[in-house]
C-alpha cells in the first residue's frame with residue numbers, strides 16, 4: 001500500500017475554553033481520491049480541516065501529509081502541500097488583480113519571472129479564468145471569485161486540495177461548472193460540504209463526522225441511502241432528491 005497523501009491518526013483537540021471538538025479521529029486519503037467530509041453543524045469538520053495545514057495543533061494524535069508531519073518546523077512545506085479553499089473567496093483574494101493574487105503564494109516560494117507567469121496562467125487555465133488575469137478580483141462575480149480562489153491554491157501545486165463548502169452561494173450553472181472543473185483536476189480532494197447531491201456527484205467516498213467522531217467512512221452512495229445513519233446524524237437529502245435514481249456515480 002502506498003503512503004497516504006493524508007494520514008490523520010487518533011486526532012483529538014479541545015479549544016482553549018475546554019470544549020472538546022475532536023475525539024480520536026482517523027482519516028486516510030490516498031493519491032487521486034476525492035473524499036467528502038460530511039456531518040451536521042458543530043460536528044468538528046472545520047476543526048479537523050484547520051489541523052491539516054497546522055492552523056490548529058493536535059492536542060493528541062498526529063497528521064502527516066505524504067509522510068511529512070504537520071508540525072511547526074515543516075509549516076511552510078505543509079502549507080504548500082495542503083491547499084485550503086475557504087468558504088468565502090474574499091478571505092483569499094486581497095490584492096489589486098487576479099494575477100497578483102494567484103502569484104502571491106508561488107512568489108513567496110521563490111518563483112519569479114517567466115516561471116511565475118506560467119504558473120499563474122496554468123492555474124487560471126485550470127479553472128477557466130485566464131481571460132480575467134488583469135481584472136481586479138472585486139469586479140468579478142462571486143462564482144468567478146470562487147474559481148480564482150481555487151486557482152490561488154492550485155498555483156502552489158498542492159498534493160491535496162481541501163475545499164470548504166465549494167458549492168455554497170453558487171447558481172446552478174456555476175455549481176455544475178465548478179464540479180466539472182474539480183473533476184478535471186489531477187489532484188487529491190477533500191471536500192467539506194452540506195450539499196449531499198454535490199458530494200454524491202463528485203466524491204466516490206464520504207466520511208461522516210458527528211460530535212467529533214468519525215461515524216462512517218464508506219462509498220457516498222451507501223452513506224446517502226443509509227436512512228438510519230442519515231437521521232442519527234442530522235443528514236438530510238434535499239426534497240425530491242433520490243440517490244437511487246442517479247444514472248451514473250463518480251469513480
Ligand SMILES: Nc1ncnc2c1ncn2[C@@H]1O[C@H](COP(=O)(O)OP(=O)(O)OP(=O)(O)O)[C@@H](O)[C@H]1O
Pocket residue numbers: 015016017019020021039040041042043044045046047048
Ligand atoms: N474557537 C472556538 N472555541 C471554542 N469552541 C469552538 C471554537 N470553534 C469551534 N468550537 C466548537 O467546536 C465544535 C466543532 O466546531 P466546528 O466549527 O469544527 O464544526 P463544523 O462541523 O465545521 O460545523 P459547521 O457545519 O457548522 O461549519 C462546535 O461545538 C463549536 O461550537
